Amino acid sequence: MNFHTRKWVKPEDLNPNGSLFGGSLLKWIDEEAAIYAIVQLENDRVVTKFISEINFVSSAKQGDIIELGITATNFGRTSLTMRCEVRNKITRKSILTIEKIVFVNLDSEGNPTPHGKTKIKYIEEEFK
Structure with a gap:
């Protein structure tokens, strides 16, 4: 899993307990x-269809730097299924896991449409 996005936990991100x-x-x-999903399916018309059980493993506090990792696990006819993990950037301790996030590819009318993709597209392929 690649962790591309990092977030700095700031005061406005906290709950009344002082955690994220x-x-x-x-x-x-x-x-x-x-x-x-937009990058993988090469279409900016995608919508969240389903998010499975969210497993909060640990918390983050103000000042922590967290990173989000997402990877494709299945390409359906009109959908893309992904897995997500969030972890502390410094300690590498897992904060959250989601086994299944499903996005649906849409046409210009907002209807599900086949995307024709079957494998993960890696950033390195963009520069060949």
Whole structure:
């Protein structure tokens, strides 16, 4: 799994307990997954279809640097399934895992449409 995005946990990201608010983290994950799906499917019209059980393993506190990792696990006819892990950048301790995030590829009318992709596209391939 590649960890491309890093976030610095700031005061506005905290819950009343002084740890990272789960809603902030889920917003970051949904955005990261959408960007990943757009790049993989080469279409900026994708939507979140499903997010499986979210397993909060540990917390993050103000000042922590966290990193989000997402990888494709399955290419459906109109969908892309991904797995996500969030970890502390310094300690490498896992903060959260999500086994399944599904995005659907849409046409200009907003209908699911086949994307024709079957394998992960790596950034190195962009520069060949």
